[in-house]
């Protein structure tokens with residue numbers, strides 16, 4: 015059967031599995047084990063440390079799941095000419111931690127990862143990782159577009175929403191992702207308003223009424239004094 | 249600090265319970281008068297200037313949860329406030345059919361380690377609401393009584409703002425306000441069309457030096473993580489530490505006060521507390537006891553301090569202790585501003601809060617609710633944190649690609665990655681914070697069936713919003729939609745309807761609960777006199793929001809501190825005249 019026909023059959027839900035369980039012989043090797051260093055160096059209470067240590071003690075994703083995730087997260091946030099993708103940005107470590115920290119999501123995540131395998135099996139007779147990347151995307155397309163996905167894939171849609179959310183957040187809060195995003199803050203500076211050219215571009219300007227009132231960077235270090243009417247005089 | 253506790257009479261001049269806004273201010277003022285003071289605090293010590301307590305200027309990847317909130321830090325992993333809505337071993341209960349969420353912080357400085365630093369004075373009308381609309385009582389004092397203390401608080405702590413001359417939004421001794429951010433100016437396009445005022449916000453952040461003990465803001469937008477250089481206000485850094493320098497202040501940490509002890513005449517003799525370190529009960533004695541454990545917790549201590557002289561709870565002959573509990577109302581709306589997609593990048597952190605806000609601008613006589621609200625605005629290119637990039641399953645339909653075509657919800661791949669980048673900084677929104685009507689029927693009481701891990705009976709809450717608050721919330725949403733639409737934003741989600749009380753958040757959620765030990769001239773209808781001194785126990789005082797008669801559409805903390813200062817001066821006078 016050609017794969018288009020298989021996919022049609024998935025939609026119809028009639029194809030029987032041709033995958034035969036052969037023990038642990040999957041061909042994937044990609045296992046990038048998560049880095050476990052969850053105890054941050056700052057201000058944690060004993061109760062928080064206890065939670066972090068407990069999280070540290072077990073591993074959530076098994077190696078098959080990790081192998082799938084390594085592929086999936088790079089499909090969700092791939093690299094391009096100027097920036098790395100989710101895998102290189104360390105999103106796997108974040109996913110491993112956050113699954114344990116927010117156990118409510120565990121079932122959806124776990125179930126979704128298996129759903130990919132049996133759906134791949136029913137369509138192509140192979141595990142998700144063993145089909146071509148084009149076929150993988152065909153499966154993902156069933157669940158990646160919530161507005162048009164078939165109702166019977168609703169659970170898998172929710173799984174993919176979760177994975178998309180967490181992958182995106184893991185990426186954009188990583189050092190590489192933050193650089194790609196172009197966030198410029200978190201550093202001491204003196205705020206002196208929106209750059210003039212940006213205001214012009216958006217057609218806004220400062221209210222002239224307040225020009226004299228706004229803080230003047232050069233006077234910040236002069237100790238404040240007020241007159242009897244409460245006017246700042248320094 | 250560990251102390252050998254001996255029960256000797258009048259070990260201290262004053263015991264202060266709690267080190268938050270109220271307790272901190274009392275400690276500062278009373279210590280300056282040379283009084284010997286014990287500050288008894290349920291949580292541990294905390295000082296953001298110490299490297300081990302610092303979360304400021306950390307990057308999201310330094311947190312394994314990328315800044316996500318937890319039970320212990322609901323406002324994020326880097327947030328300074330330790331405690332939250334649900335503290336291990338310290339439950340509270342809620343009566344069937346009503347709701348109340350109680351946010352507590354257990355540490356030196358209390359909830360001022362997180363708070364939003366919105367520092368508004370109550371106006372002349374705010375003290376007289378009962379006279380104006382006939383709903384409930386007016387305060388026994390007026391703006392003119394509190395004004396001198398607001399002035400002192402402004403000078404001591406620092407607040408930026410602009411002089412506006414609006415009658416019920418009194419101006420203070422302001423530091424210069426920061427210029428607005430881009431989204432704040434864009435939203436003003438909408439408010440301008442509706443004649444809704446937008447003025448510089450009033451936050452207790454030092455945009456300018458006020459003394460040599462505290463630094464000047466360097467605009468990291470992270471006040472809720474606590475400022476290493478003390479450029480924002482928290483009680484620990486700005487009140488408790490300076491008070492300790494005055495020499496006669498002992499700070500007892502991890503000390504959970506169970507009750508105020510009294511003598512055969514019904515006067516306060518001190519407090520009894522459980523040390524979290526040895527889980528044993530200890531006692532301290534003093535001439536005066538000052539409660540600043542937060543409005544509900546101080547009421548709890550009083551209700552748990554029954555004696556033969558005070559069978560109804562300490563100083564509670566009136567039966568009002570615990571009653572008239574009220575919080576601000578709150579609801580909000582988000583939108584996406586297409587004009588801000590793919591915007592130029594620059595550092596837009598600014599101060600830790602909004603740079604502009606809208607004070608209440610309408611006349612309630614023409615509306616179907618009696619009291620007003622103010623609007624807080626949000627948006628901007630803030631530091632990415634847990635949640636950044638979420639929601640593309642519903643939001644991509646609004647994000648345009650480089651050819652100007654909007655996307656399809658969901659998806660994956662290069663397009664998704666670019667869309668999230670282009671969407672950064674284009675979300676805007678606003679929240680209303682309004683005044684509710686204090687009611688006898690909204691209250692907390694001792695739950696005889698439940699105690700906490702210290703064996704102290706806990707509070708049970710009874711609270712329902714009335715039509716006043718629900719109508720107000722509806723008005724907020726109508727206004728928000730109009731502002732957002734007129735400023736060119738696309739509304740997200742749908743407008744909450746009647747079934748959800750128009751999105752009105754549960755009582756307690758705005759974390760402005762006050763009123764539980766209210767002041768008044770009539771001892772039958774109030775627990776405290778206008779100096780926050782208990783009618784029925786002259787050496788017992790309350791310095792937190794418990795004393796409030798009504799709350800105003802302003803956040804409470806500036807008023808808590810002004811009143812705590814006023815009460816402290818009264819205590820000094822009464823002690824020196826040997827009246828207490």
Ligand SMILES: Cc1cc2nc3c(=O)[nH]c(=O)nc-3n(C[C@H](O)[C@H](O)[C@H](O)COP(=O)(O)OP(=O)(O)OC[C@H]3O[C@@H](n4cnc5c(N)ncnc54)[C@H](O)[C@@H]3O)c2cc1C
Pocket residue numbers: 265266267268269270271272288289290291323351352353354355356357358359360362363364365366367368503504505506540541542543545549758759760791792793803804805806808
């Ligand atoms: C997220 C958030 C945002 C806020 N934003 C604003 C804002 O912008 N503007 C504003 O005006 N207000 C704001 N608030 C409210 C503000 O934090 C409170 O009004 C203020 O902190 C109240 O001061 P307090 O002294 O009454 O109580 P707290 O600050 O809560 O301090 C009470 C202290 O007493 C201790 N304590 C409690 N029980 C006991 C006991 N039995 N024995 C010993 N010690 C005890 C606690 O550990 C705590 O340290 C905000 C609060 C939060 C949480």
Ligand code: SF4
Pocket residue numbers: 304453454464465466467468469470471472474475476477478479480598599600
């Ligand atoms: S915004 Fe200013 S005051 Fe607030 S934490 Fe940063 S530097 Fe301190």
